[in-house]
Amino acid sequence: MIFVVVMGALFSITLGVAGGVRNTPPLYVKAARNMGSHGWSLYSRVIIPAALPAVVAGLKQGWSFAWRSLMAGELIYFSLSLGNLLQTGRDLNDAARVLAVMVVIMAIGLVCDQLLFAPIERSMRDKRGLN
Secondary structure: OHHHHHHHHHHHHHHHHHHHHHOOOHHHHHHHHHOOOOOHHHHHHHHHHHHHHHHHHHHHHHHHHHHHHHHHHHHHOOOOOHHHHHHHHHHOOOHHHHHHHHHHHHHHHHHHHHHHHHHHHHHHHHHOOOO
16 A cells, blocks of 8 residues: 555656756856855755745645545555545445545545645745745
């Protein structure tokens, strides 16, 4: 199950980080090099802060893919879980159970989004003067 979750999230997070680093404005890198920044200092002071919005977006997307992969992984391995409750409701044509589990899944997703990613995004907006 862990393998399914990791594989579901790994590529979107990797693409978010790579895209953020790749789309760092070259002017920032040139200016930092002209001021004597090289190696780790260039990455920690210029590239990583410039790529941070894309990295956070990749993490957010990776988390959502991991959440869906967890539901799929729970269907493979039988245990008392939301994925199996959803599958059981579908097999028994129990629409109330299916809708209830879907509401619980959405509520968990929204709560995690508000507790994990909303403060980070708010902090990034404040630091960049966008609020």
